[in-house]
Amino acid sequence: MEQKIIFAGPVGAGKTTAIASISDIPVVSTERSATDDVAQRKASTTVAMDYGLIKLEDGIRVHLYGAPGQQRFSFMWDILTDGGIGLIIMLDHKRESIIEDLDLFLNSFQKFIRKVKGAVAIGVTRSDLLPDASIEPLREHVLARGLNIPIFQVDARNPEDVRHLLLALLSSLHPAVVRASCKMGAACRLTCSVCPLNAWEQPAKGAAN
Ligand SMILES: Nc1nc2c(ncn2[C@@H]2O[C@H](COP(=O)(O)OP(=O)(O)OP(=O)(O)O)[C@@H](O)[C@H]2O)c(=O)[nH]1
Numbered sequence: 001m002e003q004k005i006i007f008a009g010p011v012g013a014g015k016t017t018a019i020a021s022i023s024d025i026p027v028v029s030t031e032r033s034a035t036d037d038v039a040q041r042k043a044s045t046t047v048a049m050d051y052g053l054i055k056l057e058d059g060i061r062v063h064l065y066g067a068p069g070q071q072r073f074s075f076m077w078d079i080l081t082d083g084g085i086g087l088i089i090m091l092d093h094k095r096e097s098i099i100e101d102l103d104l105f106l107n108s109f110q111k112f113i114r115k116v117k118g119a120v121a122i123g124v125t126r127s128d129l130l131p132d133a134s135i136e137p138l139r140e141h142v143l144a145r146g147l148n149i150p151i152f153q154v155d156a157r158n159p160e161d162v163r164h165l166l167l168a169l170l171s172s173l174h175p176a177v178v179r180a181s182c183k184m185g186a187a188c189r190l191t192c193s194v195c196p197l198n199a200w201e202q203p204a205k206g207a208a209n
């Protein structure tokens with residue numbers, strides 16, 4: 001079975017890094033030197049898309065598409081969601097505008113989110129640089145919008161974090177596959193609704209919802 005997931009979020013949130021962390025194939029990316037204000041934040045930026053692939057148990061192949069963070073390339077956002085079954089929104093905890101970032105991507109992908117019946121997960125990166133930061137305000141904001149979306153602190157450079165973010169998204173869609181694909185066991189820092197260890201019932205670091 002072939003499935004498609006889209007990674008979206010602001011510049012530098014870690015979309016390209018996350019896909020590279022978990023892809024079983026060399027990632028196809030469209031990185032170009034950054035210009036303007038983006039250049040102050042990072043040297044290169046995605047201008048069209050990233051593409052990676054992860055193979056799960058039971059022959060499920062998940063195609064991973066990363067969207068460009070810059071709004072001037074937002075025409076790609078609709079193109080990339082075509083045929084997708086879920087959305088991962090990556091957010092950068094260091095950005096003061098994190099709530100506005102979240103709203104921008106929830107609003108921009110609203111039609112797709114409705115189409116996939118709310119199959120969305122949020123990964124918040126760079127929390128290591130803000131040890132006291134909490135994702136509680138994000139969780140409250142999402143709830144205030146009437147949405148029920150799992151939110152996790154993740155490091156996009158860490159394959160285990162990204163894999164579990166993906167599995168959390170897929171858990172409602174393919175419970176058996178997620179159960180078989182998860183190799184984390186008791187070391188898991190996240191929660192998935194189908195976790196065989198019932199980690200869902202336990203408080204886990206950085207997990208909300
Ligand atoms: N300290 C820290 N760095 C992180 C974390 N996650 C990602 N990074 C770094 O943040 C940067 C993210 O860059 P990209 O992956 O290119 O970001 P992107 O979201 O694809 O950005 P655009 O393509 O420009 O929209 C990389 O240098 C990563 O190494 C994290 O949790 N902590």
Ligand SMILES: [Mg+2]
Nearest residue numbers: 015016045046
């Ligand atoms: Mg990128």
